Amino acid sequence: MIDPRATRRFTRHRGAVLGVALVVALVAFALVGPSIAARSAYESDFVSGATAQDTPVGPSAAHWLGTDRLFRDELARLAIGARISLVIAFAATLIATVLGALVGVIAGYFEGSGGLKVPMVTLAGLAVSVAVTIAGHSNFALAIGAASLLAGYAALRFAAGSRAAASLRVNADTALMRLVDVGLSFPFLLLVMALGAALDRTSVATILLTLGLTGWLGTARVVRARTLQVRALDFVVASRALGQSTWRILLGHILPNVAGPLIVISTASVAQMILAESVLSYLGVGISPPTPTWGHMLFEGQDLYLTAPWMLAAPAGAIVTAVFGFNLVGEGLRDALDPKT
C-alpha cells in the first residue's frame, strides 16, 4: 500500500524529521504537561507567584515559566492551551478533509456531465418573480414564477435547437463549486461571532465546528482539480465500461489516487487551524476565558511585555513551534509523495 521509496524519501528529509520531532514533543506536552506543571492553570498563587509590587513573577523553581497577571502558572496554562489547540486543529482538519474530499471527488467526477438543464426563460422569469416578491406583490410573483416554469418546459420540449431553448446546465459540479465560491467569499469572522453570540458562550466544540465547516472549501478545489486528471485515466474509463457502479469508482479508484495531495493538504491544514484558532482567541472571539488559549495568552502578554516578557514569549514560542512543526511535516510529505520538484 505504502510505497517504500516514499517512506525512505520521508525519513531522509531532514526538515521532515525535525517536524515529526516537534510534533511528537508538542503532543507529549499536551498529554502530560498539565500533570507535570506543579500548579493549577486556574488558581492564583499569591504566595510564590506574585512579587512584593503585585506584579507577576518570572521563571522560578515554583513556576517554571513564571505567572500571568492573575498569578496563575504559565506552564500549566500553556499545556492546557496546547491540548485545546491540538484537539481543535485535529478535529477541524478531520471534518474539513472528509467534506473537502467528498465534495471535490464528486464535483470533479461529474464535471461536464448532463445534469439539469435550466432554460434561460425560466431563470429570467424566476428573477423577475423574486424582484416582484421583494416589491411586495407575492400573488403576482407566484403567477410569474409558475408561468416561467411552464415557458421553460415548453422551450425544452418543443423548441429544441432554436434560440428559445438556450439553457444553463446545472450539474453536481457547477452547483458544488459555486457553493465553494460563495463560501470562500463569505466573511469567516462574521460567522464565528454570530455563532458565539447565538450560543452565548463559545466552547471548544463551537470553534472546532466553525473551523471544520469552513475549512473544506480550499481542499475541495484541489481535490476536484486532481480528480479531473484521474478520471481521464484508462483504468477509470475501463471500470466504467465494465459497468462498475459510480460509488465504487469514486471510492475504489478515484479516492485512493487523490490521497497523496489530500494527505499533504490536511497536514498543512492542521497548521492553518492552529493559526486560525490563535487568531480568533487573540481577537477575543475564541473560547471564552478563563479557559487558557494560546492566542488569548498572547493578547494578555502584549501589554506587559516590558515587565513580564515571558507572558509574551511563552505563547508566541508555542504557536510558532506548533505551526512550524506541522508545516515541516507537510513539506516532507509533499516531497516524499510527489517527487517531481
Next chain:
Amino acid sequence: MTRYLLRRAVWTALVVWAVLTLAFIVNNVVPSDPARMVAGAQARPRDVDRVREQLGLSQPIAVQYGRFMRRLVHFSTARRGDASGPHGACATLGWLHLDFGKSYQRRRPVVDIIGERLPRTVMLALAAMLVQVVVGVGLGMLAAAKRGSLIDHASVGASLLGVSAPTFLLGLLLQFVLAHKLRLLPLDGYGSTAAEHLACVVLPALTLGVAGAAYYTRLVRDELISVMKLDHVRTAIAKGMSPARVWFRHALRNALVPLITVLGLDLGALVGGAIVTETLFRWPGIGALSVSALLDRDGPVILATVVVTSTAIVLSNVLVDASYALLDPRVKR
C-alpha cells in the same frame, strides 16, 4: 471571450448576492439588539422601542430584507440632495443609485464611510503587494539560481518560518523593533498628511508583506527550478544566450502564470480588508471597520463590508482567470 466574461459577470453578481443574503440572515438571527446598543444600556424600554421603530427593526425579517434589497441598487433621476432627503444616503453614478442606508452608530450614510475607508485599504494592499513581489520574487530567483547552496537552504527555511508566524505576532515584533526600540517609524495610526500616511503604511505593509513574501519565495523557487529543466531553456543556454536573458525571458516568464494566480487572489483578499493587521496597527480601513461594526452590531455597516469583501474576492478570481488567456498562449477560451 466577451461571452465568457459576460457569463462570469452574471456568476459574480449571483455569488455576491448569495453572500449578502446569507450575511443578512446570519446578522438577523443573532440574538442581539442593535436598538439597545444605539439607545444605550441605561435607556428606558420606551426609548429603546422608539429607536427600534426609527431604525425599522420592528418589522419582520422578510420585510426588512425586501426594503434593504430594494434600496441597495435602484434607478432614480433624483440628485442625492441633503442627508435627510430620500436619496441622502445614496452613492450615485448617473441614474444608478447605491444605498446601504445609514450607520446605526455613526449616524452617517454607509456609502460615505466605505468611500472614505476603501482607498486606505487599497493603499495598504498595494504597499503590501509591493513588498511581497519584490522580496518574494527576488529571494525566489536567488534561491533557484544557487540551488543547494546556503542561500537556498536559508531562504527555504526562512520562508517556512515566515509562513508559520501568525500575523499579529510578526506585527508586534516589527512594531517593537522598528517603532519602539529604534523609533524609525510611527507605532500605529494613519497620520494626517500625505507624508505621514506614507510613514504609517510601512509597518502594516511589512507585516502583511513578509508573510506573503515567504510564500512567494517558495513558489517562485520551485517553479523556476522545474522550468529550468525544460527543453527550450536548455536550447537557449546551448545556443549561447546570456544567463540573464535566459532567466528573465525564458524562465521567469513561464513561472509568472502560477505567481499571477496567487497574486490576484491575494490582492482580492487584501482589498477585502486585512482584519488582524488593520486592527493591530489601528489602520482605519475596511478590515478594522468590519471588526468594529461586528462588535457594535451595526447592521448596515456589516452588510456593506461583507459586500466589499466578497466583491473584491470574486472579482479577483475573474481577473485571474482572464489574465491566463493573456499570459499563456496555450489557454484558449
